[in-house]
Amino acid sequence: MYEGPVQDLIDELGRLPGVGPKSAQRIAFHLLAADPADIGKLQDALQKVKDGVVFCDVCGNVSAETTCRICRDPRRDPSVVCVVEEPKDVLAVERTREFKGRYHVLGGALDPLSGVGPDQLRIRQLLTRMSTRTDGQDITEIIIATDPNTEGEATATYLVRMLRDFPGLAVTRLASGLPMGGDLEFADELTLGRALSGRRSM
Amino acid sequence: MANLYRDTGVVLRVQKLGEADRIITLLTQRHGKLRAVAKGVRRTTSKFGARLEPFGHVDAQFYPGRTLDIVTQVQTLDAFGVGLVSDYQRYTAGCAVLETADRLAAEEGEPALRLYLLVTGALRALATTDRDPSLVLDAFLLRAMSFAGWAPAVDECARCGEAGPHRAFSVQGGGVMCDGCRPPGSSSPASDTLRLLAALLHGRWAVVDGVSPSARREASGLVAAHLQWHLERQLRSLPLVERRARVADD
Numbered sequence: 405m406y407e408g409p410v411q412d413l414i415d416e417l418g419r420l421p422g423v424g425p426k427s428a429q430r431i432a433f434h435l436l437a438a439d440p441a442d443i444g445k446l447q448d449a450l451q452k453v454k455d456g457v458v459f460c461d462v463c464g465n466v467s468a469e470t471t472c473r474i475c476r477d478p479r480r481d482p483s484v485v486c487v488v489e490e491p492k493d494v495l496a497v498e499r500t501r502e503f504k505g506r507y508h509v510l511g512g513a514l515d516p517l518s519g520v521g522p523d524q525l526r527i528r529q530l531l532t533r534m535s536t537r538t539d540g541q542d543i544t545e546i547i548i549a550t551d552p553n554t555e556g557e558a559t560a561t562y563l564v565r566m567l568r569d570f571p572g573l574a575v576t577r578l579a580s581g582l583p584m585g586g587d588l589e590f591a592d593e594l595t596l597g598r599a600l601s602g603r604r605s606m
Numbered sequence: 607m608a609n610l611y612r613d614t615g616v617v618l619r620v621q622k623l624g625e626a627d628r629i630i631t632l633l634t635q636r637h638g639k640l641r642a643v644a645k646g647v648r649r650t651t652s653k654f655g656a657r658l659e660p661f662g663h664v665d666a667q668f669y670p671g672r673t674l675d676i677v678t679q680v681q682t683l684d685a686f687g688v689g690l691v692s693d694y695q696r697y698t699a700g701c702a703v704l705e706t707a708d709r710l711a712a713e714e715g716e717p718a719l720r721l722y723l724l725v726t727g728a729l730r731a732l733a734t735t736d737r738d739p740s741l742v743l744d745a746f747l748l749r750a751m752s753f754a755g756w757a758p759a760v761d762e763c764a765r766c767g768e769a770g771p772h773r774a775f776s777v778q779g780g781g782v783m784c785d786g787c788r789p790p791g792s793s794s795p796a797s798d799t800l801r802l803l804a805a806l807l808h809g810r811w812a813v814v815d816g817v818s819p820s821a822r823r824e825a826s827g828l829v830a831a832h833l834q835w836h837l838e839r840q841l842r843s844l845p846l847v848e849r850r851a852r853v854a855d856d
Contacts, residue, residue: 422624514694516701516843517619517660554659557691565694583650592655593682 410436462533464509464526466491474506481505482538486547487530487563489513489556497549505547508533513555514562522562530563534570545574552580609670613637614683616725617662618708622648630658630677631708632666633725638718639711642668642675654680661687661700661733663726684726689733695848696732699739702843703728703746709837710754720753740849741814741822744829745806752807756836758828760804763787771800777831799824823849 405411410432418428435443459465460472467473474480474494484505488494494507510525534543548563550556560577567575581599582591591599615634623629626648632640647654657664658677663684668675690700707725711718728746732739751757759781761770772782776792782800783792798821805813806825817825830844 514697516698516846517705519842519846521846553656554661554687554691557687558694558697561692561697562694586651590653592657594656594659594685594688597685597688 460509462538463507464491464511464529465494465507479504483541483544484547485530485533485543485545486549488549489551489559493549493551503547505545506538510550510559513550513559515555525559527563527566531566534567534573542572544572545576548575548577552578610667610678611637611670612665612667613640614663614665615640616686616704616707616722616729617658617660617664618704620658620660626652628658629674632664633707633711633718633722635719635722636717638716639708639714640668640675641714642666642677643671644677644680656687657682659687660704661685661690661729663729684730684733686729686733690729693739696739698843698847699743700729700732702743702841702847703732705841705843706747706750706833709839709841710750721750724749724753737811738822740826740847741806743847744826745809745814747829747833748803748807749809751833751836754836756832757807758782758803758832760800760807771797773797775800775828777828777835781832793828795824795828796821799828803828 406414413432413435414425414428417423417431418425420428423431435446456468457466458468458470460467460475461470462475463472465472465474481504485508486497486503486505487508487510488497489510489512491509494509497503497507508526508530510527510530512520512525514520514522514525546563546567548560550559564575567573579602581595581602582588588596613634613636615632615637617630618633618639619631621629621631623643626646628644628647630642630644630647632642634640644654644658646652647658654677656662657680662682663686665681665683666677667679669678686700690697703725707721711721724746728742731737731742735742748757758764758775761782762768763770763772763782763784764776764780765783765787768784768786770782770784772784773794774783774785774788774792775781775795776783776789779787779789779792783789798817802814802817802821802825805811805817806829826849834840834844
């Protein structure tokens with residue numbers, strides 16, 4: 405045990421996800437030896453993340469203003485909406501530079517084992533958004549990009565059930581299958597099965 | 607590597623651990639409830655792939671670790687998850703099966719073969735048959751409670767043992783009660799509901815299929831109340847189970 409503020413810092417850092425007691429100690433001593441200007445920048449960033457970040461009124465993504473950068477951008481196609489679980493998934497899709505539509509962040513996936521049902525997610529907001537026109541255009545396609553795991557698939561199934569009654573709406577799901585750069589023999593049965601059922605002609 | 611051991615089990619729960627690992631809770635055939643670490647399972651290049659997702663029935667190899675054992679190899683026996691996630695009602699019922707099994711198998715490492723067989727049977731029925739998921743769940747809950755020693759009395763009076771049929775049902779009292787023993791505040795369910803409870807407990811599906819939706823709803827309520835009274839805490843998944851009547855296009 406160290407004395408006073410150093411131990412306090414180690415304890416606080418140790419509560420962060422993925423940081424164990426050894427890592428916490430290493431970070432604490434790094435900060436102790438760091439330049440005061442760098443510490444000031446870290447302090448500012450921590451303060452701003454609590455004070456300055458809000459959730460976008462339209463899509464639920466993290467934002468600096470009431471409407472996020474993507475929802476404000478007139479060059480983005482408002483008729484295609486990609487539904488994701490978390491704000492970090494927006495970044496993952498953005499990195500592909502393939503998608504020019506807009507997003508809707510659910511805030512998680514349906515997970516009854518953790519007590520998360522439809523009311524805990526932003527599903528109602530999605531349905532409200534479906535019935536209002538954005539920039540004079542209706543939503544014509546919903547791309548469901550929830551995680552390809554049990555909870556994500558169940559969320560996708562639920563969303564399809566909720567959205568199937570909207571006339572003229574295409575509901576699509578991200579393809580899943582074999583990762584690039586892998587060997588077929590090491591693919592698990594579920595993934596290989598999905599890859600087979602979702603095969604495409606060439 | 608002499609300490610390696612192998613067992614078959616159902617994945618009950620997964621929790622994130624560190625950067626890319628998960629703690630997997632399994633209900634196994636020989637070792638009862640088991641918690642083991644699957645290293646790197648969250649990476650897209652993981653050798654485990656989707657095998658260690660909840661509802662997976664797997665044959666796995668473990669290496670004893672200092673605190674938790676380590677999963678070294680996994681092979682899928684039944685992928686119940688595929689059939690369950692394509693139907694939200696079945697998925698929620700399946701989640702309640704997993705959570706109940708997790709709570710009932712309280713001690714890690716204590717063999718629970720009957721519960722394991724019951725869980726695999728219930729998941730198989732939910733994933734591969736057309737039976738009403740709500741009824742499969744209620745049958746599972748009643749039988750799982752009976753293995754734990756908490757089966758509700760459905761024929762004889764729970765207190766004096768007088769042969770039925772009786773009209774009153776008391777959760778605190780342990781099931782149906784005769785007019786002489788019934789405590790104040792006990793409910794008086796329809797006779798069909800009590801008949802359904804007995805049929806679900808003993809697996810008489812011919813009787814179960816002929817019971818009205820209102821009796822099914824009432825029976826589900828009694829089963830849920832009885833279970834939560836004995837577990838002494840609320841199950842998180844149970845209020846989220848969809849108890850609607852099945853429609854043809856689902």
